[in-house]
Amino acid sequence: MIKGRLHSIQTMGLLDGPGVRTVFFLQGCPLRCIYCHNPDSQRIGCGEEITVEDVLNTVKKYRPYYGNEGGVTFSGGEPLNQPEFLLEALKTLKREGFNTCIDTSGFGPPEYFEEILKYSDTVLLDIKSFSNTGYLEIAGVGNGIFNKFIKTVKNSSVSVIIRHVMVPGYTDNKSSMDKLINYISPIIKQVERVEILPFHKMGEEKYTELGLNYTLTDVPEMDKTRALGFEYYVNRVSGKFKRMEKMKKEVFDQVLVDKWMSESHLFKNLTKDERTNISKLIEFRRMNRGELIFKSFDRADRLFMVCNGKIKIYENTLDGKEQIMYIYSEREFIGGLNLLRDTDYIYNGECIEPGVIGVIRKEVFDTFLKDNPEVLLRILKMSFERIRLAEDMIRRLTTTSTDVKVAALLLKMIPEFGHPSGSSIILHLSMTREELGSLVGLTRETITRKLGELKDQGIIELESNKTIIIHDANKLREISEA
Structure with a gap:
């Protein structure tokens, strides 16, 4: 049985791929990035042992929260550093119908790249720099393996989200952003968007605790607004309405x-x-x-x-x-x-x-x-x-009342999705529960519960996830105007 080494798990991740995701942070990384905020995840060979069965048992518990977009992400450390375990986990998850994503810097054994990408829906690709010299300065290794990963991505069908940590004095300039656009040009058709992540120092204390030297002590944190401006620029110039x-x-x-x-x-x-x-x-x-x-x-x-x-x-x-x-x-x-x-x-x-x-x-x-x-x-x-x-x-x-929000939402859906049926109105919705909740600032769980309460009162009938029958629109109106 193939086993992996685990650093930690995040069960309801919102920033590590599309939708709500369970994120497995695998232990070990061959890079030594000067801004790494989790240096404790770099050491290879340690961490908790985990099997593919453990992964599957964990994600099955959270499957109801994933919706249409969510799923499972493998991050790190560097997930490609454990290629056999990663590949077996991805294969198993795809067989079970899960959406998969890897958050990677593109460093691992190249002979596994093609198979791993075959079972990945999305790649969050972290680009450290835009030349071999830049990689040596930022990550402590050259970019030869990364370039092989880019070539493999180009020949795959995987969707890509580019990420780049911007450090003041290093890449916080238009010239560097132009180099970034040129660097990702071979895979630009697969790139959904580029995210510029502003450098921060939240991991600095870990270096002291681990007895490591932190080289960016005198470097200020990246201004978030300025980083966002560079993000606008890169996406505008590279986008060209690919969608x-x-x-x-x-x-x-x-x-x-x-x-x-x-x-x-x-x-x-x-x-x-x-x-x-x-x-x-x-x-x-x-x-x-x-x-x-x-x-x-x-x-x-x-x-x-x-x-x-x-x-x-x-x-x-x-x-x-x-x-x-x-x-x-x-x-x-x-x-x-x-x-x-x-x-x-x-x-x-x-x-x-x-x-x-x-x-x-x-x-x-x-x-x-x-x-x-x-x-x-x-x-x-x-x-x-x-x-x-x-x-x-x-x-x-x-509005403070969730009852008012849900009643007003159903009434709002009638002109767009409603069809008369005798004294009732049938809503044939093309929206998920998450999307309905998003319209009024409620979670999927809350709106599902409130719809259940309206059903118990006989005001509506839930025929399916996409069909709601309104039996008493006047009562909904009374609730919404309360």
């Missing part, structure tokens, strides 16, 4: 396109000839659930028209949670105000119900506006209405 290129572009029947255009909030009052002319300049793309339309730091240089399906607009809070702000459906548009202001997106857009979007580039839209100023007025009007929705969301989030 849009992944979405399938299709040519649809003109009759169907005319229908979408005539129903759109933006274009419905135009003449048929005007709608036909602008539709020829629109790229129509099919979207699948979970597909990102845009993400924070993407340049807002396109407007999106929702032809069918649904898109959620959300941001990630400081504690790693998801806060949904809006749900956009058929006939609505996204990004109009951003185009007028010429800014980056500060939030994320993700498909939650399969459909089709129309994509209009900024240069096309600007030319169109000159001849159709009434469309500008519509954008401003819709933006004002969305401000009112934001105010309503703030009211929901600051």
Whole structure:
């Protein structure tokens, strides 16, 4: 039986891959990074023994919390430093249907790289520097093995999130960020985003306790705002709307396109000839659930028209949670105000119900506006209405009663997801319990409990995870107005 060496476990990690995750920090690392905040995890050959069966038994207990995105992450130390154990654990987890992620610096026996990546859904790839000399200075080793890992990643289908610790005086400059962009260019199609992690000194005391020399005592901690600015820059320059290129572009029947255009909030009052002319300049793309339309730091240089399906607009809070702000459906548009202001997106857009979007580039839209100023007025009007929705969301989030929040949420879902059925209303939801809770600032567990209470009172019926039958909308209204 293959055994691994474990440093520690985090059971509800929010920052170590997509969604909620169980994180196994494996013991041992061949690097000696000058800013390492867990030097106690570097020593090879020590730590608690753990088997693949131990891993499986642990993660099965937390499976209900993972949702659609969460899963299991192996971090370190350096997980590739225990390749046989890591590979066997990944294989077992994939057989059991778990989402897998490795948090790595890309250092380990190269002969295992291909197989390990085959069973990994996501790689959090920590890049120390951008040259062999830089690696020797920062990590104490050259970058030869890392470069082999990059080549293997390029030939795989794994999704990558790049991470780089920024230390004042080392890489806190635009030139270094340009080098970073160039360094990751071989795998840029697989990179979802780049995260710049500001250097901190929270692990400095551990060096004293372990009798180690800490070389960055006189180096100040990295300013978080400045690091965020570099993060904006790297993602904007390297992004190039990769997400849009992944979405399938299709040519649809003109009759169907005319229908979408005539129903759109933006274009419905135009003449048929005007709608036909602008539709020829629109790229129509099919979207699948979970597909990102845009993400924070993407340049807002396109407007999106929702032809069918649904898109959620959300941001990630400081504690790693998801806060949904809006749900956009058929006939609505996204990004109009951003185009007028010429800014980056500060939030994320993700498909939650399969459909089709129309994509209009900024240069096309600007030319169109000159001849159709009434469309500008519509954008401003819709933006004002969305401000009112934001105010309503703030009211929901600051309401002290969870009963009020859940009742108001169900009522809010009726126009988007409701279908009359006799005296009842059936909600066919395309959202998970986590996403519903995110709309009102509640956890999955809380909203599930509150829905159960409403069911016990006979106000609603829970037919399935995605179907809720409202039997007494008036009672919901009374609760929401309490």
